[in-house]
Amino acid sequence: xxxxxxxxxxxxxxxxxxxxxxxxxxxxxxxxxxxxxxxxxxxxxxxxxxxxxxxxxxxxxxxxxxxxxxxxxxxxxxxxxxxxxxxxxxxxxxxxxxxxxxxxxxxxxxxxxxxxxxxxxxxxxxxxxxxxxxxxxxxxxxxxxxxxxxxxxxxxxxxxxxxxxxxxxxxxxxxxxxxxxxxxxxxxxxxxxxxxxxxxxxxxxxxxxxxxxxxxxxxxxxxxxxxxxxxxxxxxxxxxxxxxxxxxxxxxxxxxxxxxxxxxxxxxxxxxxxxxxxxxxxxxxxxxxxxxxxxxxxxxxxxxxxxxxxxxxxxxxxxxxxxxxxxxx
Numbered sequence: 001x002x003x004x005x006x007x008x009x010x011x012x013x014x015x016x017x018x019x020x021x022x023x024x025x026x027x028x029x030x031x032x033x034x035x036x037x038x039x040x041x042x043x044x045x046x047x048x049x050x051x052x053x054x055x056x057x058x059x060x061x062x063x064x065x066x067x068x069x070x071x072x073x074x075x076x077x078x079x080x081x082x083x084x085x086x087x088x089x090x091x092x093x094x095x096x097x098x099x100x101x102x103x104x105x106x107x108x109x110x111x112x113x114x115x116x117x118x119x120x121x122x123x124x125x126x127x128x129x130x131x132x133x134x135x136x137x138x139x140x141x142x143x144x145x146x147x148x149x150x151x152x153x154x155x156x157x158x159x160x161x162x163x164x165x166x167x168x169x170x171x172x173x174x175x176x177x178x179x180x181x182x183x184x185x186x187x188x189x190x191x192x193x194x195x196x197x198x199x200x201x202x203x204x205x206x207x208x209x210x211x212x213x214x215x216x217x218x219x220x221x222x223x224x225x226x227x228x229x230x231x232x233x234x235x236x237x238x239x240x241x242x243x244x245x246x247x248x249x250x251x252x253x254x255x256x257x258x259x260x261x262x263x264x265x266x267x268x269x270x271x272x273x274x275x276x277x278x279x280x281x282x283x284x285x286x287x288x289x290x291x292x293x294x295x296x297x298x299x300x301x302x303x304x305x306x307x308x309x310x311x312x313x314x315x316x317x318x319x320x321x322x323x324x325x326x327x328x329x
Contacts, residue, residue: 002138002141002142002144002145003145003172003218004091004092004145004146004149004169004172005172005218005220007088007142007145007146009085009088009089011142012084012085012088012142012143012146013076013081013084013085014139015084015138015139015140015142015143016080016081016084016085016143017070017075017076017078017081018070018139019080019139019140019143020075020078020080020081021040021066021069021070021073021075024036024039024040024073025049025069027039028049033049034047034049035049036049036069037049040069040072040073040075041073041074042069042072042073043072047069048065083108083111083112084143084146084147086099086105086108087105087108087109087112087146087147087150088146088150090105090108090150090153090154091146091147091149091150091153092220093220093221093222094153094154094156094157094220094221094222095221095222096154096157105150105154106154108150109147109150109151109154112147113151115143115147116144116147116148116151119140119143119144120144120148145169148165148169149169149170151166152165152166152167152169152170153170153222156170156206156209156210156213156222157222157224159206160206161193161195161197161203161204161205161206161209162203162204162206162209163197163201163202163203163204164178164179164182164201164202164204165201166209167190167204167209167212167213170213170218170219171212171213171216171218171219172216172217172218172219173216173218178190181212182202186236187236187237187238187278187280187318188212188215188236188237188238188278189236189238190204190208190212191204191208191235191236192204193205193208207229210224211229211238211239211242212238214242214245215238215241215242215278223249225246225249225250227250228243228246228247228250228299228301228302228303229242229243229246230303231243231303231306231310232306232310233306233310234310234311234313234314236314237275237278237280237314237315237318238278239314240275240310240311240314240315241275241276241278243307243311244272244275244276244295245276247299247301248276248299250299251299255269255272255273255276256269258272259272261298262294262295262298264291267283267286268286268287268291270283271283271284271285271286271287272287275287275315280318280322281322282319282322282323284315284318284319285315285316285319287311287315288312289308289309289312292307292308292311292312293308295307296308
């Protein structure tokens, strides 16, 4: 699957136009040899189409002919192309808007669900073995990356559980990377919910999915810092880091501002920076319970005891593990 981060809006538009041109030419098989011309709204006399009996092996529609069909058809203004562009914008940002015709992103995703279901299986569709014998693979990859990422992004905005495939699309990484994160024993392990979807795919609950995604460069939003996380305990350092990170974002502070507000010296500031960077170092021991309670009080945390007690536990555990490992070096 093509990474959405490597796709531009022009790429998506071009892929949609070429798909629609190909789709129009397929109609030659179902109606008559000029059906595609009528859909493309070009002169029938100059249209050779994609389904015709070749005079010779080299008598199929050429790339130049197809480009001419596209240029003459003004497909850029077609409904399909416009909607792909709208889906692309949502796939990139997760920002939902109401479109001119009164429909929303969910309406678009429902409409394009059949597109994903059919073309996601990579069908081999041809014109009686001549003409364009299948869709351009990169063009189809682009359209599927746009539509499938948009659906995954919508799932996230709805607070739904996500599949590992959804996580890969949103993080801009391979499915192998996601599976490695699930099996990792590290401080940013991705923890499964223990449930599966109707297809038997493993799921990650919304809070854990979002917590993991916001640490990834490829994740482009939506960034929803609406309220303090409601952890009861921290299974990994990444959970405590997320709690601290969201509290700071809600307060609209940079780490330097936070440090000045709490009168931290450079060593404590560096330790806290290491925490937010998920850098497990022995400096984390400088984030003592006294430091944490001052930090929690500063944010007016609703979960102060958990923040301090459970936070102290996970920090002490990380430091103890680091020191234990040095005995075997």
